[in-house]
Amino acid sequence: MSSPETGRQLRYVDALCEAFDQEMERDPSVFVFGLDVDDHKSIQGSTKGLLQKFGPERVFTTPLSEDAMTGVAIGAAMAGMRPIHVHIRMDFMMLAMNQLVNIAAKAHYMWGGQVKVPLVVRSMIGKSWGQGAQHSQGLHSMFMHVPGLKVVAPSNAHDAKGCMIAAIRDDNPVVFMEHRLLYPTQSEVALEPFTVEPGKARICTHGDDITIVGISNMAQEAIRAAELLAEVGVHAEVIDPIWLAPLDIETIAASARRTRRLLVIDNSWTMAGASAEIIAGVMERAGPQPGIQAERMGFSPSACPTSPWLEELFYPNPGTIAATAWTMVRPGDKPWAPSPERTKLAYQVQFKGPF
Amino acid sequence: MPKAFAASPADIERVYRAIKRIRRVEEVTADIYPSDKIKSPVHLAIGQELVSVAVCDVLKPGDVVGGSYRSHAVFLAKGGDLNAMMAEMYGKDTGCCRGKGGSMHIGDAAVGVAGSSAVVGTQIPMMAGYALALKHQAKGGVAVVFFGDGATEEGCFYETLNFAALMNLPLLFVCENNGYAIHEPIAKRRARPDALCAIANAMGVPARRVADGNTFAVRDAAGSAIERIRKGGGPEFIEAQVYRWREHVGPNEDFDQDYRCRSEAEPWMANDEVTRLAALIDPAIRAAIDDRIEAEIAAAVTFAEQSPPPKPEELHTNVFA
Numbered sequence: 001m002s003s004p005e006t007g008r009q010l011r012y013v014d015a016l017c018e019a020f021d022q023e024m025e026r027d028p029s030v031f032v033f034g035l036d037v038d039d040h041k042s043i044q045g046s047t048k049g050l051l052q053k054f055g056p057e058r059v060f061t062t063p064l065s066e067d068a069m070t071g072v073a074i075g076a077a078m079a080g081m082r083p084i085h086v087h088i089r090m091d092f093m094m095l096a097m098n099q100l101v102n103i104a105a106k107a108h109y110m111w112g113g114q115v116k117v118p119l120v121v122r123s124m125i126g127k128s129w130g131q132g133a134q135h136s137q138g139l140h141s142m143f144m145h146v147p148g149l150k151v152v153a154p155s156n157a158h159d160a161k162g163c164m165i166a167a168i169r170d171d172n173p174v175v176f177m178e179h180r181l182l183y184p185t186q187s188e189v190a191l192e193p194f195t196v197e198p199g200k201a202r203i204c205t206h207g208d209d210i211t212i213v214g215i216s217n218m219a220q221e222a223i224r225a226a227e228l229l230a231e232v233g234v235h236a237e238v239i240d241p242i243w244l245a246p247l248d249i250e251t252i253a254a255s256a257r258r259t260r261r262l263l264v265i266d267n268s269w270t271m272a273g274a275s276a277e278i279i280a281g282v283m284e285r286a287g288p289q290p291g292i293q294a295e296r297m298g299f300s301p302s303a304c305p306t307s308p309w310l311e312e313l314f315y316p317n318p319g320t321i322a323a324t325a326w327t328m329v330r331p332g333d334k335p336w337a338p339s340p341e342r343t344k345l346a347y348q349v350q351f352k353g354p355f
Numbered sequence: 356m357p358k359a360f361a362a363s364p365a366d367i368e369r370v371y372r373a374i375k376r377i378r379r380v381e382e383v384t385a386d387i388y389p390s391d392k393i394k395s396p397v398h399l400a401i402g403q404e405l406v407s408v409a410v411c412d413v414l415k416p417g418d419v420v421g422g423s424y425r426s427h428a429v430f431l432a433k434g435g436d437l438n439a440m441m442a443e444m445y446g447k448d449t450g451c452c453r454g455k456g457g458s459m460h461i462g463d464a465a466v467g468v469a470g471s472s473a474v475v476g477t478q479i480p481m482m483a484g485y486a487l488a489l490k491h492q493a494k495g496g497v498a499v500v501f502f503g504d505g506a507t508e509e510g511c512f513y514e515t516l517n518f519a520a521l522m523n524l525p526l527l528f529v530c531e532n533n534g535y536a537i538h539e540p541i542a543k544r545r546a547r548p549d550a551l552c553a554i555a556n557a558m559g560v561p562a563r564r565v566a567d568g569n570t571f572a573v574r575d576a577a578g579s580a581i582e583r584i585r586k587g588g589g590p591e592f593i594e595a596q597v598y599r600w601r602e603h604v605g606p607n608e609d610f611d612q613d614y615r616c617r618s619e620a621e622p623w624m625a626n627d628e629v630t631r632l633a634a635l636i637d638p639a640i641r642a643a644i645d646d647r648i649e650a651e652i653a654a655a656v657t658f659a660e661q662s663p664p665p666k667p668e669e670l671h672t673n674v675f676a
Binding site: 037057062063065067068069070071072073074075076077078079081083096099107108109110111112113115116117118147148150171172277302346 | 419421447450451452453454455456460462463464469470472477479480481482483484486487488489491498510511514515517606654663672673674675676
């Protein structure tokens with residue numbers, strides 16, 4: 001179900017907050033917990049006002065204890081509640097892996113369907129202003145690997161609200177990835193509750209020359225790359241998978257079969273990552289003579305450096321995406337790249353630290 | 356001689372029946388095991404049954420328990436279905452977890468057995484989550500988590516003690532200290548092997564140790580703790596010293612291996628609660644109890660053997676809810 005057009009613009013961070021507010025209002029079993037959810041900064045504003053409205057029983061901070069707090073969330077979910085557990089960085093979820101992989105993902109199956117784990121685990125991915133090696137990682141492929149977990153990475157305010165409501169109502173554990181740089185970005189968001197359901201990708205721009213898949217904020221960067229490519233006569237079809245597990249591979253495969261070129265841009269490393277899975281899934285569906293050229297881009301195979309000069313080189317950006325797509329579409333022509341000034345996205349230029 | 360605790364003949368009969376039933380289920384399981392009909396690693400409770408029985412004897416139907424991979428005793432003591440547990444060990448479709456959990460992952464949600472876990476300690480925060488939900492429901496329900504001494508070396512044990520105390524959760528921690536993590540004695544793993552209760556106390560969880568393996572001593576400790584917890588007194592911790600008679604996993608004794616010797620086990624065997632409680636019961640009544648237990652177990656074995664295996668499509672059922 002998608003939202004009716006209302007014209008109302010909302011920021012990503014406010015769309016998340018509205019989703020919590022509406023779902024907590026609708027369902028008393030929903031609660032939000034995690035370090036700092038109830039403080040004056042309220043997770044960059046994403047939990048603002050919830051404590052005042054719903055009280056400390058349903059909005060509360062925790063000891064850091066990521067491992068045990070994840071177990072607590074799982075047990076509460078098994079007992080019939082709907083916890084939303086918040087990590088201010090995805091990197092910290094490594095401390096929750098035991099509970100997420102060994103219990104949350106397995107509980108429904110290994111206990112024969114007797115229990116469900118309706119759990120949302122929120123986390124933010126940082127970028128820029130020296131986030132560095134341990135505040136910037138997109139670790140979604142680790143969770144995509146495990147049956148029983150759902151993974152979602154909305155790239156705009158509309159999807160942030162719709163995916164969050166869908167995740168809260170889902171009877172399974174959902175790893176919900178938010179990108180810090182997307183928080184101030186606006187898009188049209190309906191006031192009334194709506195869902196962006198698991199397993200359905202969105203075609204963001206239509207084109208016949210190349211299919212570009214962008215994950216998380218890389219969907220926004222790919223859309224900008226497509227705008228720049230259009231100016232030089234290359235028409236890219238940009239697809240945002242939105243949900244990474246379950247993954248709508250059919251929509252991507254259908255597009256790639258038509259354009260015969262597939263470029264996947266991940267907000268993570270390429271090795272054994274989501275981009276590898278997407279390309280493999282497309283090729284498996286392409287028949288004995290696929291005739292599809294595939295490439296992928298992602299983090300440089302290094303840790304993320306803090307120096308802005310090095311960090312610039314660490315990530316794909318609209319310029320490098322457009323240049324790569326150009327060469328795939330026009331292999332005989334001389335390489336082209338857009339002017340660096342025109343590849344900068346406003347919301348990224350405006351971002352200032354510390355967070 | 357252990358101190359005598361107040362117990363009526365009915366109490367003694369009920370508790371004897373529960374302990375003897377678990378003992379016999381485990382012995383029958385061990386007897387069947389070499390036949391390879393039970394296709395699941397079994398961690399038998401023989402020697403440790405008394406803790407589950409003592410604690411579950413003071414619980415109410417609305418209370419919830421969770422445990423480790425060694426959870427046959429707590430499953431049965433809380434009222435889990437014996438037929439379903441036996442069928443689970445056989446990998447049958449009628450098993451409590453549809454043949455997908457085996458001996459290490461048993462649960463019976465209908466009677467408050469939340470599910471047992473084979474990754475050591477994971478059930479501790481999970482049961483704190485149940486306690487959190489019970490606190491929200493405010494109906495006086497209590498969660499109980501059973502774990503071994505090995506689990507107290509996991510980080511989540513400390514994290515959960517702190518959180519449970521902080522949130523005043525209705526949670527009883529029950530540490531069944533059998534002195535070994537697989538084959539490693541606690542003295543090789545802890546600077547202060549005798550400090551478990553001190554640790555819990557320091558974290559804000561009142562603790563009590565029962566060292567003599569007396570069922571009614573554990574029941575006494577659990578009963579008073581549960582009463583305080585039910586009234587909103589917050590979490591408590593019980594360390595019950597026990598001894599595992601069989602190997603860590605599998606049906607056999609292992610005193611011929613080089614990590615422990617029979618002389619260490621002998622005092623525990625000499626004070627076996629099955630034998631001690633049996634002697635307190637009128638022989639005719641005891642025989643009737645025993646006969647009923649044997650008939651029930653025989654029926655469970657027949658049920659498991661005659662149950663169908665899961666259909667192939669079950670492989671993909673329940674991956675997602």
